[in-house]
Amino acid sequence: MRVSVPSIPDALLRAAAASSSPPTSLTAATARIARFLAPGNVAVVTGAGVSVDSGIRAYRGAKGRYLNPNYKPIFYHELMDASPKGAAFRRRYWLRSYLGYPPVRDALPNTTHYALAALQYASVVPKLITQNVDGLHHKALAHVWDEPRSERGILELHGRLRAVRCVHGHLTDRDTFQQYLSAANPQWKAFADELEATGQQPRTNPDGDVVLEGVQYDDFTVPDCPECHAEHRVNNIVRPTDYHPSSQAPLTLRALAQHKPEVIFFGESITKDVRDRSFHDIESCDRLFLVGTTLATFSAFSDTGADDHAARLLKHALDWRKPVLLLNVGPSRADALPGVEKIEVASGAVMRDVVRTVLGTSSLRDPVIADMLQWGIVKPPPEDENEIAPRAVG
Template sequence: MRISVPSIPEAILKSANAAQARAILPAEAVDRIAAFLSPGNAAVVTGAGVSVDSGIRAYRGAKGRYLNPNYKPIFYHELMDPSAKGAAFRRRYWLRSYLGYPPVRDAQPNTTHCALAALQHTSVVNKLITQNVDGLHHKSIAHVWDRARMDERILELHGQLRSVRCAHGHMTDRDAFQQQLSAANPQWEAFADELEATGRQPRTNPDGDVVLEGVNYDEFVVPDCPACLAENRHNNIQKPEVIFFGESITKEVKDRSFHDVENCDRLLLMGTTLATFSAFRLLKHAMDLHKPVLLLNLGPTRADGLQGLEKIDIASGVVMRDVVKAVLGAGWTSDPVVADMLQRGIVKPPPDDQEDAAPRVEA
């Protein structure tokens, strides 16, 4: 079985690096995005770039290449392999995820999340489809919408980190699972406490995986599923409710994403290189239906060069608050919910470096 990490075709990267993107002033970008969204009934697709201002690194930088060239994700078939080899992959995955989940869990919505929440609250954006698994779109609007409405209006295309499911279908809350990992690995719980106390946060990928060096993964214990134990069965084959590389999204999620595109009047994509086909095909589907499509991303994408696609090369955090004000006009000040949302949101991007600041375990 040969499975590769999705990437932007090399020809697009070379073309993008050879040609300078046309510089656009923020005010010009605001006007264009606002004009695009003002008719309403828009669907939005977001990617990892939208969460960068929350301190969560994107997979790829402004040149479209992986920021961490040594990134080696675990594939779905590796994680779910019942053999001893699969057990080794699970130990590696869950140790790294045990350390990497808290920074993602504790991340706060940034100004882009809150601006989009304002557009959702006012029904300018009727459906939001996110490739991100960090739950930040939910956090940005949870004080206004209940869970049922969030689940109806926000589709997590690639799943979420908030829960864990075993190979027999039993679900566990992620915080409870973190506690199980802590209880089974007191030495790593102490290490995690030290990281938090010293602020030595590992380099964390958007999926909650971290970079580690000098680690003996064989010593990490992945506990059995408690529900399986209650059924007199040992089973530590567990994964977060996230779509791994090599795993397909469910038919239900795929159909719903297509339905959301089909029922919108226009599609805005933000902070995504569209390297994964699950997102790229949504853009293609909208274009096949002759819907207006606007792509907002800093750097090259898989869609660059597609006829009929309009692209603005700028970071969403630079413009989205002003976009909301331009779309809603003077009315944004009279809506206390919108006014509050436009005051919310952090801007704390991760360090702009290319090196793996990997914590090392003392020998």
């Protein structure tokens, strides 16, 4: 299987760089987006750009280039490889994720998250589909919607970092799994504590992975699943020749212990249930609003037909003749598509005013909506963190 990285065509990047069209004013952008949303029954698709004001870096900058062009994710086939090489990839992933998860876990919803939450609460946006795995859309609605209601209204297309599943399907809360990792790796726990105390957190990518250089991963232990242990099951990916019930090879088995976060890795396909639900959400809406996405994210994209699904959702909306509006800073894969209207303004600069315009006086009378329009942080990553950093070899 050949796996490719979705990207923005160079022709679009060159066209964007050469464009001399005047920028859209915030007033004009607000009015246009409000007119688009006002009829209601709008499906929203969000990408990494929505979470930037929460301190979570996007993959691409305003010019459409990768902020860290040398960064490459661990591929699904690497993570699932039933060999010592695969075990090394898993150690590398879990060490970097162990250090990178806390900033994502502790991130707070920003003004765009709360603005979209207000539109969902007001039933203007019945369905929201997000490519992000940070859970911030759920956090923005947690005080008014319970978890089942949030699950019905928000589809996490690429999964969620806040849960981990073992090879036999046992689900563990990620905070609990972090405690397992800490207990199994006291030396790395001390290192993580030192990073927190000194404020020297490594550069964190949107998937919770961090940039580490000159680090050896051999001493990092991925703990076994307690439920598998209680059931006397082997929580590993092993070759038939590597394991036999009568075998005595605990070190080998621990080296191959396998857990996977509930996220879609690059080269992995989304599930049929998620795919079907996402298409249904597009079909049942009257229009589609894309926010903070270049439609060129790291996700399933291979010769098996598991193309980047957000781009497929856009195509599906166009096939169904749905009006489409894209709010994004910088080039995207949708820029050359007929039927897609684009506004190049940061969502955080306009979405609060958009909600006030769409909802009118109810944005003041309804205390829930009024609160949502006051909440939200604006704390983007410092620009000096956008340096080019090499991939650490695992």
